[in-house]
Amino acid sequence: MRRGATFLFLVAAVCATDGELKGADFCAGQRLSAAVGGGSFDPHVFDRCIIQTPVDEGLFDVLYVVHSKDLGPLEWSMRSLLCRVGGIGKIWVVSDDSKAVHETLGALRADLGQDRIKWVSEKSYPFSWADVDQYMHCKSSCGWYLQQLLKMYAGRVLSGIRDYLVVDADIVWFGHGISMVSDRGENGLPTTYFYSTAGQHHGGYFEHIRRLTGGEVARVNPKISGVVHHMVFKLDVLEALLKLCERRAGGTEFWKALLLNLHPDVS
Secondary structure, three states: OOOOHHHHHHHHHHHHHHOOOOEOOOOOEEEHHHHHOOOOOOHHHHOOOOOOOOHHHOOEEEEEEOOHHHOOOHHHHHHHHHHHEOOEEEEEEEEOOOHHHHHHHHHHHHHHOOOOEEEEEHHHOOOOHHHHHHHHOOHHHHHHHHHHHHHHOHHHHOOOOOOEEEEOOOEEEOOOOEOOEEEEOOOOOEEEEOEOOEOOOOHHHHHHHHHHHOOOOOOOOOOOEOOOOEEEEOHHHHHHHHHHHHHHOOOOOHHHHHHHOOOHHHO
């Protein structure tokens, strides 16, 4: 299963559920390597940088899934995100339990607020790297499959999390006044979000979707996919998707169903 397939699955499902994909033409995230051209980071990205939304006024949360060996870009990603994107509440970081992780998050909390950043051990989840390897025999690539499952299970594992923006840890944000919220209900809470899209197509992705959902979820627009570096996961839609897949799998837990339905042609 190539990278981005789980995101593609979610975008297709959101489209099928909400009926329309909101294209985010304004999206201003760039990978750190692309943003700096391989050189040192330009601190001017934080010129006029003010956190857009107090944590207690946030409309949605943020999720980073990282490993201690990949912490380098996280600081720039998190700082630029809070300065450039409005509506953010808590930032959840799921990772291994290491000194490097806690030191990095400690420094970020000191600047961004103690109540803003929450850390959760990946061991809190009902599956592990070893479980993924048992099904996939993936060895060095097991971490990537695990990362996708950690993102998709956050709504079930992280107590108190709201709709959440999943962001790759090497994304730095530019521009000002970026909004992820498309529409709000009468209570002021988001009902729909903007979604970034791409044009990649790989037939195996859609075959995987078909097996997981029994054909109940299908691609809406043949010109777009969800192979992207940031995406809002809507809790109610995501949970409906997980339950659909579990029902189609005869009650098998979603993470097992996802791995069991992978096919050699998809990998």
